[in-house]
Amino acid sequence: MSAPPPHPDTAALDRRDLAWYVDKLVAVLVFVGGVSAVVFIVGIFAFVTHEGWGFVSEHFSLRGFFGSIRWAPTSTSNPTYGALALIAGTASVTGLAMLVAVPFSLGAAIYIAEFATGRTREVLKVLVEMLAAIPSVVWGFIGLSVMNPLIIDVFNVPIGLCVLNSGLILGLMAAPIMTTIAEDALKAVPDTYREAAEALGATRWQVTRRVVLPAARQGLLAAVLLGVGRGFGETMAVLMASGHAINLPTSPFDSVRALTATIAAELGETAVGSTHYQALFALGIFLFVVTFVINLSADLIVRGIRKT
Amino acid sequence: MSDAEIAVRDLTIRYGQHVALKGASFEVRPHEIFGIIGPANSGKTSFLKVLNRMDTFTAGMHFEGQVEVGGRDVRAWRNLYALRRQIGVVFPLPVGLPLSVYDNVAFAPRLAGVRAKADLNVIVEGCLRRAALWDEVKDRLNALGSLLSGGQQQRLTIARALSQKPRILLLDEFSIAVDPVTTMRIEAVLSELKAEMTIVLVTNLVQQARRLADRTAFFLMGECVTVAPTEQFFLRDADLDPRARDYVEGRFG
Numbered sequence: 410m411s412a413p414p415p416h417p418d419t420a421a422l423d424r425r426d427l428a429w430y431v432d433k434l435v436a437v438l439v440f441v442g443g444v445s446a447v448v449f450i451v452g453i454f455a456f457v458t459h460e461g462w463g464f465v466s467e468h469f470s471l472r473g474f475f476g477s478i479r480w481a482p483t484s485t486s487n488p489t490y491g492a493l494a495l496i497a498g499t500a501s502v503t504g505l506a507m508l509v510a511v512p513f514s515l516g517a518a519i520y521i522a523e524f525a526t527g528r529t530r531e532v533l534k535v536l537v538e539m540l541a542a543i544p545s546v547v548w549g550f551i552g553l554s555v556m557n558p559l560i561i562d563v564f565n566v567p568i569g570l571c572v573l574n575s576g577l578i579l580g581l582m583a584a585p586i587m588t589t590i591a592e593d594a595l596k597a598v599p600d601t602y603r604e605a606a607e608a609l610g611a612t613r614w615q616v617t618r619r620v621v622l623p624a625a626r627q628g629l630l631a632a633v634l635l636g637v638g639r640g641f642g643e644t645m646a647v648l649m650a651s652g653h654a655i656n657l658p659t660s661p662f663d664s665v666r667a668l669t670a671t672i673a674a675e676l677g678e679t680a681v682g683s684t685h686y687q688a689l690f691a692l693g694i695f696l697f698v699v700t701f702v703i704n705l706s707a708d709l710i711v712r713g714i715r716k717t
Numbered sequence: 718m719s720d721a722e723i724a725v726r727d728l729t730i731r732y733g734q735h736v737a738l739k740g741a742s743f744e745v746r747p748h749e750i751f752g753i754i755g756p757a758n759s760g761k762t763s764f765l766k767v768l769n770r771m772d773t774f775t776a777g778m779h780f781e782g783q784v785e786v787g788g789r790d791v792r793a794w795r796n797l798y799a800l801r802r803q804i805g806v807v808f809p810l811p812v813g814l815p816l817s818v819y820d821n822v823a824f825a826p827r828l829a830g831v832r833a834k835a836d837l838n839v840i841v842e843g844c845l846r847r848a849a850l851w852d853e854v855k856d857r858l859n860a861l862g863s864l865l866s867g868g869q870q871q872r873l874t875i876a877r878a879l880s881q882k883p884r885i886l887l888l889d890e891f892s893i894a895v896d897p898v899t900t901m902r903i904e905a906v907l908s909e910l911k912a913e914m915t916i917v918l919v920t921n922l923v924q925q926a927r928r929l930a931d932r933t934a935f936f937l938m939g940e941c942v943t944v945a946p947t948e949q950f951f952l953r954d955a956d957l958d959p960r961a962r963d964y965v966e967g968r969f970g
Contacts, residue, residue, distance in 0.1 A: 526776070527776065601808070601810075601812045602812065602814055602815065603774075604771065604774060604808070604812070605806075605808065605812040605814060605874070606814060606824070607771065607774060607801065608769060608771060608801060608804075608805075608806040608808075608878075609801070609802070609824055609825040609828065609877065609878075609881060610798045610799070610801040610802030610825060610828060610829075610881060611798070611824075611825075611828050612798050615828055619824070619828075620814055620815070620816075623815070623816075624815045
């Protein structure tokens, strides 16, 4: 037993070389990138709240905002700021969109993940992802120029810009992204489950229904929630296809106006700092909170999957 | 027509260009334990996959030649799910479906249309008893199957395979993830099950084949080298292919 020989070049252990500095620099850069997301979300929320706060503190009342359908901010004698019709408009369009999108996207995801094989599967996946990339103004254009006359003809109604039109458009828009996420959830179910169940004589559909879908249900729920969040926040297509009329809808053929569309259409017309301007930002706060809660729950659900 | 339970003639299995098994011919007799030994990549598992047509599950897998189960070509069944229900499979690593212990065993009977709780109870308890697992899980039948220990899960998959009353039971290196004590218990179970069904036992353990198998096949590099009564593999003066003797005596593989 002897002491280990002294290191021939102990100075090298203290010398910081280029790799050391590059490492530190990269660490700082990626830190900035990572933190910027937090900065932006906090900053945007602070901005929207700041701009809308004047309205919330002076004119806001639960009944006046959530209980009234009268959105008449430009009235000279008696401006009113009832958001109920706008909320109902957004909710009805989103609701119908989900009725369309959920069966379509789950069906597509199950087909791609469980039934399709080889080339068919790959081609379909690419096509679905391309569908998700179509800009929303194109969808709005289809709603305006294709669906509108179609609805007028088929249902014999005076106008085709309505809940039905924008709900269908929004549903088709949300379906691809929901399909992609739902398919990821199905793919996350290990193949050994499928093999074991098939070895027991289960048909492909029995395997899907009794093993794969239950195992993937959290991911599927997250897919639906993200679709809802997408529908809630969508502006352009809804603005173009919904008719943009303030209305508490009683049938799918009623025109409605969405929260987002209202902000987009009116914000440019208002004086900065006016009550109308602040009221629009109050709508923004409401939208922000709703979509934030929806996305957060989707995210928490997805995290739940990873744990189990 | 022979009275073989499984008749294999000129079976060649391919994965794309790769040949996993070439020109194998042998028979498995009713109510015997038929061992298959051989080093890795010899085509043992591929053969099992053909038996219950799990080749449809593997992209690029094809086979030629004839494989008869119960006197009928496995490709002649219009409903291959019905074929699979006659064949129980135990995989190398236990796969507990993400269901409770009870639902794991009740899975196949439910697929077959058994709905009455009382009937299912009888089946589940019977299968778990025969797989030597009942005493350990009877108090937690509603716990997730995947929470059991490795050895318990493997017995759970055996109980699950038994639940469809198979005429053939395929075991693919079942003892890889199982401790020696449990292995011996499962081996005892298999010796009893022989009276009710035909068992094909793929194993890495030459001694396991020696303990259990009535007859044994030796696969090497995609070739079925020898099929013989198991004791022949261990007799010094038996007329045995030298490669099989080398393998059994541990000189390679």
